[in-house]
Amino acid sequence: AQSVSQHNHHVILSEAASLELGCNYSYGGTVNLFWYVQYPGQHLQLLLKYFSGDPLVKGIKGFEAEFIKSKFSFNLRKPSVQWSDTAEYFCAVNPYNFNKFYFGSGTKLNVKP
């Protein structure tokens, strides 16, 4: 079965610190990759997505992610976090031409002002 691993379950940072959240997946074929964010009390929203091309993708709110095929990884980064980035972040993998999505267990980010 496919699996998606997010090794950091809870991350606490101060404002202006840099962020990197790890995501690894087990599927060996072509994949589409996503990061979603869930702010407190809100629905999941798309942060960014990778389908093909440049492995460094930029999303909303200054987030970016890098797809490293050889490592089966899609790590999320932000150079300088803000208090408003406090949320839970989910990595998702969608095998190409397949309608199912596989989600990681999520990482809760707490940014201290």
Place this chain on the structure above:
Amino acid sequence: DVKVTQSSRYLVKRTGEKVFLECVQDMDHENMFWYRQDPGLGLRLIYFSYDVKMKEKGDIPEGYSVSREKKERFSLILESASTNQTSMYLCASSPTGQGNQPQHFGDGTRLSIL
């Protein structure tokens, strides 16, 4: 903008009751999904549907069934609710194709089974 609407934000039911969770999307998406979200476990797929009257089991279908009589509506049914089904339930939709379109999520239904 895509709108996925779940009928209730909060729901309290009793053990043994039959429970219906409703989800409606307004973007003519072919695919619809039901997940449950539990702390530390992320989102786990219960069922999904890729067309009207079509359904496929996800990773944790036991104790649940679904209904999709119209393209825009996807219902999750707890046949006989049990306390271990207390959870946050999320509905999502996406267009069909090469799967390179993201899912759009509803606000969720927090269901408590007493």
